[in-house]
Amino acid sequence: MIEGEELGEAYRVLIPISKKTASQPVIEIAASLIDSHGGELIALGVVNVPPERSYSYGTMQAFGYRRLLKKLTTSELIKDVSVRSIVKVGRDTSHEIMKTAEEEKCNLIVLGWDGVHERRYFGKGLGELIDDREQKHNIVIVKPGRLRKCHNVLVPMRGGIHASLALDIAGSICRRFDAKLTIMHIFDSGEVDSAKEGQRFVDTMVREEDRQNVKLVDVASDNIAATLIKEGENYDFIIVGSSILDSDRRELGPVPKALARKSKATVMIVKSREPDPSSLFEPYRIEEFPDWKREAEELPEFVDKWFAENTFDRSEFEPVEELVELKKKKGLTISLGLPALNEEKTVGKVIEVIKGSLMDDHQLLDEMVLIDSCSTDKTPQIAESLGVPVVQHSDTLPAHGSFHGKGEALWKSLYVLNGDIIVWIDTDIRNITPEFVYGLVGPILHNPQIQYVKGFYHRPLTVNGGLEKTGGGRVTELTARPLINLFFPALSGLVQPLSGEYAGTRGLLEQLVFYTGYGVEISLLIDILHKFGLPVIGQVDLEQRIHRNQSLESLSKMSFAIIQATMESLEQRHKVKLLQQINRRMNLIRREDKNFHLLSEEIYDQKRPPMLMIPEYQEKFITRVRGEKEKPLK
Structure with a gap:
C-alpha cells in the first residue's frame, strides 16, 4: 500500500492478553495484520506475582492462562494465520510485554482497550505505557467496534511520525475485509496552502498502482478534534496516530481518546517506535551468559x-x-x-x-x-x-x-x-x-x-x-x-x-x-x-x-x-x-x-x-x- 516497509512474510505481531482485555475481535484484528502466507501472531499472557511471593506461586495461574489463550486463538476466522501462545510470570506486566517483544523480534504490539478505563492497563496507566522514550516496537491500541461490518476505512492525516505505520495497517485491514480506504487530510481553515499537502502526501506515500483504490478528502476546520469525531461517524474503521494534533508528542493525545470513547467504529490508535536503528532487533540470545x-x-x-x-x-x-x-x-x-x-x-x-x-x-x-x-x-x-x-x-x-x-x-x-x-x-x-x-x-x-x-x-x-x-x-x-x-x-x-x-x-x-x-x-x-x-x-x-x-x-x-x-x-x-x-x-x-x-x-x-x-x-x-x-x- 505504501512506499517502503510493508507487513511482509517475516512480520510478527504480539498481542498481550489479560483476563480484563480478553477479546476475540481484537485477536481477529491483530490476525488481519499478518498476510495468510506468512508472518506470525503471538498471544501473550502475563501472570503477575507479588514481590513477597516466589514466582512458582504463579504456576497454576500460568496453566489457566494457557487454556484461556488456546480458547481465544482457535477461532475459525484466524485459522489461516500462524498463531502461537506464550505465558510469562513476572513482577511487572509491561516489562514482560516489552521483553517478550524484543526476544521474539516482534514488529508490532497490539493492545486491546475498552476505550474507557486507562488507569491500570497491563500494569501501567495507558498514557504511561505509550509515553516510553525507549520504545523499540510499533504499538497499536484497538478499541473494537462493528467489526462484522467493515466497508470503509478512514485514516485522518496531518503528517507526523505515525503516518507511515497507519497506512501500512490500513492497507492490511482493507485487504482482509475487502474495504475501501479514505485518507482525510485535515487542516486549519486559515492555512490555504495546506490544502495541497494532502495530494503530495498520497503521491509520496502510496504506490502508484494502489492510488486508484484510495480516496483523498481535504477538510478545512477551525476545530480539528470536533470535525474528526463528526466525520468519523461515516466509517467502520478509523486508524489514527496517537498524537494527531501534535506530531512530536509521544503520549496519547486527546483526539484519539475521544474517538475511542465516542465512536461506534473500530478505532485503532498507532504509535511508531522511537528511531534507534543501532539497537533494533539485536540477534536473540537466551541468556547473556550460561545459566x-x-x-x-x-x-x-x-x-x-x-x-x-x-x-x-x-x-x-x-x-x-x-x-x-x-x-x-x-x-x-x-x-x-x-x-x-x-x-x-x-x-x-x-x-x-x-x-x-x-x-x-x-x-x-x-x-x-x-x-x-x-x-x-x-x-x-x-x-x-x-x-x-x-x-x-x-x-x-x-x-x-x-x-x-x-x-x-x-x-x-x-x-x-x-x-x-x-x-x-x-x-x-x-x-x-x-x-x-x-x-x-x-x-x-x-x-x-x-x-x-x-x-x-x-x-x-x-x-x-x-x-x-x-x-x-x-x-x-x-x-x-x-x-x-x-x-x-x-x-x-x-x-x-x-x-x-x-x-x-x-x-x-x-x-x-x-x-x-x-x-x-x-x-x-x-x-x-x-x-x-x-x-x-x-x-x-x-x-x-x-x-x-x-x-x-x-x-x-x-x-x-x-x-x-x-x-x-x-x-x-x-x-x-x-x-x-x-x-x-x-x-x-x-x-x-x-x-x-x-x-x-x-x-x-x-x-x-x-x-x-x-x-x-x-x-x-x-x-x-x-x-x-x-x-x-x-
Missing part, C-alpha cells in the same frame, strides 16, 4: 521464574487432533523409541496403548521402534508380534562397539530413529496412557524455544504386593537432588530429573554427550544447561506412574554411577578440582549365613560423543548436518 554461571543471588529468582513458565500439565495439549494438525503445519515428524531389557510383562500393553491411540487412531507418531538391549525373555517377540520393529542396540553402528546400559541404547537410537522430534519412554510402566507421549511432545510443538521436555509424576511403588502412595524417587531425593542443588542449582526446579520419560528435538539431541548407563539422565540435563541454557528445557506433569521397584542394592549402584557422572561434569566445567582418578569400583556388602564379606564391582559409564560427530550418522542425515534443518537456539 550455570549465574551469580548466587540471582539464581533462586531465575529458577523460580523458569519453574512457573516452563512447567506444563498434559491436559493442556488435548485434544490430540490439534497436536497432529500442528505437527503437519510445521512439517515435522515424530519418532518414539522404546528402550527395553526383559520387560515381557509390560511391553505389550505399552505398545498396544500407544500404537493404537497415537499411530492408528491419530497420526501423531510417524515411527515406533523397540530398542532392545539383548533381552533374554520374550520382549522382542512381543513387540514384533504387535507390528513394532525391533533393533538390538548391540547390532547398531557395529564399527563403534557396544556397551551395556540404557544410555547406550538411547544414543544409538538417534541413528535408528528418523523423526525431527524424538520421544523416549520406559517400557515397565503399568498404567500406561497416551498422555505419556503427547504430554511430552506438546510443549515442543507449541513453543519453539523449548526443545527438551522431562516428564514428572507421582510414583507409588509396589511393596509387598500392595501400592504405597508415598515413596518413590529415592535416588532422586537422596542423591540427584542434593547434587544438583549443590553444584548445578539452575536445574533445581526439575521435579524429577531422573525420570525415564522425555522428548527432544533432533537438532539438540545430536549435539549432546551420552553416558552409557545410569548417568545418562543427569548428564544430558547438565550438557543441555551448559550448551543451550535452562530456557530450552520444559517439564510436564504426567500425573502418575506405576512401575516395579528396584532393590536397594540396585539403587545404590545407580546412585554411584550418577555421582560419578556429576563429578566428571564438574571437572569438565572447571568448577571444582577433583582427585586425578575417581574410584570406579564399589564394595557391596554381602551376608551369607552368619558371615559377611565384600563383593567388589566395577561401576562406570562410558561416554559417547555427540551423534553429530559420527560419520555414519552424517551420511544418513546429511541434510541436517549441512544446516538445512533448523538447529536449537544458542
